Amino acid sequence: MSEHRKPEDIVHAEGAQLDFSRAMSYGDYLQLDRILTAQKPLSPDHNEMLFIIQHQTSELWMKLMLHELRAAIECVSRDQLGSAFKMLARVSRIMEQLVHAWDVLATMTPPEYSAIRPYLASSSGFQSAQYRCIEFALGNKNAAMLKPHEHRPDLLAQVRAAYEAPSLYDESLRLLARRGLPMPAEYIERDWTQPYVESAQVEQAWLVVYRDPERHWDLYQLGEELTDLEDAFRLWRFRHVTTVERVIGFKRGTGGTGGVSYLRKMLDVVLFPEIWKLRTDL
Template sequence: MSKPEDIVRDERAQLDFSKDMSYGDYLGLDLVLNAQKPLSPAHDEMLFIVQHQTSELWMKLALHELHAATRCVAEDRLPEAFKMLARVSRIFEQLVHAWDVLSTMTPTEYSAIRPYLGPSSGFQSHQYRQIEFMLGNKNAAMLKPHAHHPQRLAAVQAAFESPSLYDEALRLMARRGIALPPEVLERDWTQPYAASDAVKAGWLQVYREPTQHWDLYQMAEEFVDLEDAFRLWRFRHVTTVERVIGFKRGTGGTSGVGYLRKMLDVVLFPELWALRTEL
C-alpha cells in the first residue's frame, strides 16, 4: 500500500509541466486573454468586449463547419455534412445565450461606453457577413463595410460569389433525379435566392417519400434546424439591442433596431418552410 507521502510526491511529479507544452501555450491564452483593451473608464466595457470577442470565436468555428459542410454536399458526402450542420446549429444556440449575458448591461451603463466606440459597428463583422452569404442572404451593399480591408473583403466577396449551402443542396437534388428547373441550378450566385414552386414540388416529393430519399429528407431537416437556431439568434439580437439602446441609431449610422427587425423576415430556405402547409 502506498504511503501518504508517496502519493503526495507522485502528484507533485504529475503536476510538473515545466518540460512540456502547457495548456496556456497550446491555446495561446496570453494572446487571447490580453486582447481586451477597454477604451473607457467604465467597468461594464469589459463585458461588451468579451461578449463580442467570444461571439467572433464561435462564428469562426461556424464558418469552419459551414465551409466543410458545403463541400460535402457538393461532393455527395451527406453523413459528414449532417454532423457539421448539427454542430453549426448548436453553435448558434451558444450565440443565443451570449445575448443573455449582454442583456445585463443597462442603457445607462452602455451610454457610458458608447462615445468611445466611434463608428465601429457589427456591420463590420466580416465573419458574420460570410455566414449570411453562405446561407444565401446575398446583398452587394454589404461588401462596402469591408472595402477598407482587402483581406477581409476578399473573404467576404468569395462567399458572395459562390453558391450558397442551399444552392449546392438543390444541385445535389437534381443529380439524384429530382426534377428542378435549370434557372435555379445555374444562376447568378451573387443574387439572393428566390422561392420557386418547382423547387417546393421537388422537396414535397422528398417529404412524401422519405424512405426513398432518406438522406435528402434528413438534409432538409438539418437545414430547418439550422435556420430555426439562426432565427432565434437574430431575435435575441433585436430584443437585446432594443433593451440596451432602444431605437437610437447604431454606432455605424445604421437604423439599429429597425434594420434588425427587417432581418427577422428573411427566410433562408423558403420551400422547406412552405411545404409544411401542404403535407
C-alpha cells in the same frame, strides 16, 4: 496508522507533469497570452470588459461556424451527406451558444452602455466580416454588404469569395437535381451573387422527398438539417433584436444602421423558403 500526504505529493503520485520549462503547456497550445491580452478597454467604465469579451467570443464561435459551414457545403457538393449532417448539426449547436451569449450581454443596463458608447466611435457588429460570410454562405446575398469591408482588402476578398460562391441551399438544390428530382435549370447554374428567389417548382421537388421519406431518406434528413439550422439562426437574430432594444431602445446603431428597426427587418428574411412552405402544403 494511515499516511498523511501533502497535496503536492498526491499530484506527483498521479503522474502529473509540473515543470513546463521545456514542454508545451496548456497556455502555450491555446496561445492564451495573446487571447487574454486582447481585451483593451478604451473607456474607464467597468462594464466595457463585458462588451468586449461578449463580441470577441462571438467572433471565435463564428470562426468555428464558418469552418463547419464551408466544409458542409463542400460535402453536399460531393454527395457526402453523412459528413455534412454532422457539420450542420454542429453549426446549429454553435448558434445555440450564441443565443445564450446574449443573456450575458443583456445584464448591461442602458446607463452602463451609455457610458461606453462614445468610445465605440463608428465600430459596429454590422461590420463583422465573419458574420457577413455566414449570411452569404446561408444565401442572404446583398452586394451593398461588401462596402463596409472595402477599407480592408484582405477581409473584402474573404467576404467577396462567400458572396460569389454557391450557398448551402444552392448546393442542396443542385444535389436534388443530381438525384433526378425535377429542378428548374435556372436554379442549377445561375449568378450566385443574386438573392435567392422562391420557386413553386423547387417546392415540388422537396415535396417529392417529404412525401416519401423512406425512399429519399438522406435528402429528407438534409431538409430537416436545414430546418434546424434556420430555426437556430432565427432564434439568434431574435435574441439579438431583443437585447439591443433592451440596452439602447430605438437609438441608431453605432455603425449608422437603424438599430432595432434594421434588425427587425432581418427577422423577415427566410433562407430556405420552400423547406418551410411545404409544411403547409403536405
